[in-house]
Amino acid sequence: xxxxxxxxxxxxxxxxxxxxxxxxxxxxxxxxxxxxxxxxxxxxxxxxxxxxxxxxxxxxxxxxxxxxxxxxxxxxxxxxxxxxxxxxxxxxxxxxxxxxxxxxxxxxxxxxxxxxxxxxxxxxxxxxxxxxxxxxxxxxxxxxxxxxxxxxxxxxxxxxxxxxxxxxxxxxxxxxxxxxxxxxxxxxxxxxxxxxxxxxxxxxxxxxxxxxxxxxxxxxxxxxxxxxxxxxxxxxxxxxxxxxxxxxxxxxxxxxxxxxxxxxxxxxxxxxxxxxxxxxxxxxxxxxxxxxx
Ligand SMILES: Nc1nc2c(ncn2[C@@H]2O[C@H](COP(=O)(O)OP(=O)(O)OP(=O)(O)O)[C@@H](O)[C@H]2O)c(=O)[nH]1
Ligand SMILES: [Mg+2]
Numbered sequence: 001x002x003x004x005x006x007x008x009x010x011x012x013x014x015x016x017x018x019x020x021x022x023x024x025x026x027x028x029x030x031x032x033x034x035x036x037x038x039x040x041x042x043x044x045x046x047x048x049x050x051x052x053x054x055x056x057x058x059x060x061x062x063x064x065x066x067x068x069x070x071x072x073x074x075x076x077x078x079x080x081x082x083x084x085x086x087x088x089x090x091x092x093x094x095x096x097x098x099x100x101x102x103x104x105x106x107x108x109x110x111x112x113x114x115x116x117x118x119x120x121x122x123x124x125x126x127x128x129x130x131x132x133x134x135x136x137x138x139x140x141x142x143x144x145x146x147x148x149x150x151x152x153x154x155x156x157x158x159x160x161x162x163x164x165x166x167x168x169x170x171x172x173x174x175x176x177x178x179x180x181x182x183x184x185x186x187x188x189x190x191x192x193x194x195x196x197x198x199x200x201x202x203x204x205x206x207x208x209x210x211x212x213x214x215x216x217x218x219x220x221x222x223x224x225x226x227x228x229x230x231x232x233x234x235x236x237x238x239x240x241x242x243x244x245x246x247x248x249x250x251x252x253x254x255x256x257x258x259x260x261x262x263x264x265x266x267x268x269x270x271x272x273x274x275x276x277x278x279x280x281x282x283x284x285x286x287x288x289x290x291x292x293x
Pocket of ligand 1: 014015017018021032033034036037038039041063122150151152153
């Protein structure tokens with residue numbers, strides 16, 4: 001039996017549904033999803049295994065013009081996704097017109113590897129709008145095959161996966177067949193907490209936050225976790241904690257529920273807040289948090 005394997009890297013503007021699609025392919029919540037832009041900060045692998053194939057998907061941060069070091073590093077992950085792809089997935093959402101980065105866009109249109117352009121969120125459109133959009137994108141990216149999809153509702157997701165398998169080169173697997181991702185448990189703890197911060201705090205707060213799991217201690221019945229929520233300034237610390245600690249408590253309760261589902265075990269989660277001055281612009285801190293590429 002011939003075996004196929006390869007890297008399928010998902011890129012596109014912020015908030016178009018890249019993480020939703022990767023989770024749909026993998027069938028697990030590997031990437032956090034929120035309605036805010038820049039939810040994803042890392043390149044996260046999601047591996048789909050079959051007897052005769054291994055699809056190594058990469059979810060990446062949405063393409064933006066970087067304004068500080070953290071964002072530079074996020075765009076470094078996007079760049080790396082161009083370099084090792086066997087199939088490139090370029091995701092756009094219905095109604096999207098402008099491309100936020102010309103250099104990346106030129107890379108897509110001049111790509112020598114197959115490009116699948118996924119026109120996402122078609123559950124929000126009608127037939128006429130859809131047809132117009134397909135036309136527009138066919139002209140803009142003539143080297144791509146276009147698939148209208150709804151990552152959220154699963155429309156056309158199976159068909160896209162079938163096409164990916166067609167396009168993959170013959171190759172042995174790159175990872176053990178029972179492996180789902182390249183990220184360690186602590187990464188998913190950090191991300192689960194960060195998701196709650198994105199959901200419950202406004203404006204700049206979520207973007208100034210980084211999470212670090214300091215302790216992960218697994219006992220027979222329970223996993224004990226201590227995580228620190230880092231902010232850039234003292235004023236942000238007060239906002240995270242909230243009146244009598246109520247805001248922080250809500251984050252803890254919701255994150256714990258999700259983590260119990262993720263690990264299938266009882267969780268004891270302790271969180272506290274610490275100021276890590278201007279960490280987003282500090283190379284050494286960024287390296288420590290895994291933004292080195
Ligand atoms: N209506 C609709 N909403 C969708 C669909 N796919 C994703 N969304 C929503 O779009 C928002 C962004 O989804 P994400 O998957 O986080 O988008 P992303 O491209 O990974 O975003 P970044 O990581 O910030 O770049 C969320 O509110 C999703 O629920 C879809 O097919 N239809
Ligand atoms: Mg994302």
